[in-house]
Amino acid sequence: MDAYAVALGRPVINGTKAKLHGQAVELLAQGLPEAWLCDRAREMAGRGWTDLVRHAEKSSAPIAPAAPGRSQPGLPEWCGQCGEGSPAARLNPRFRTLGELGSGEKCTACHPDVVTR
Structure with missing residues (x-):
């Protein structure tokens, strides 16, 4: 959420904040790295987008592999x-x-x- 707000340059509206928070929790639970998601959130803000799941699904940015265990x-x-x-x-x-x-x-x-x- 912080990455999105900083890139946006203003506070995030409550409805959008709740939506993005829920989507971030869902994507983290699926194993996507936090840093990678923050980068996607920054990209979204610059484009005026508010759907993190959709943006993550369509992203071609590589995901660094996590260390096993x-x-x-x-x-x-x-x-x-x-x-x-x-x-x-x-x-x-x-x-x-x-x-x-x-x-x-x-x-x-x-x-x-x-x-x-």
Whole structure:
């Protein structure tokens, strides 16, 4: 969302913000890297587009392969319990919380700010 707003040069309208957030969670859960999605969001803002799923599906930008067994270098393995069980937490430490997805207390089992690497 931040990448889109910065590229847009103004705050994102609430309806668009909710749509893009939901789409980002969905795409992260499917295993797309956060950095790659941020780049796609920046492209969209410059073109006036608001559908991240559609843009990601049509993108020809290469996706750097992730290291096997790890979602990001140095990121602890996801416990599978936090983040409301959403696979997005496997790839994005911001979702490794004990409350509603992306909010609440950091997971003591796998959040990188809590767990010693």
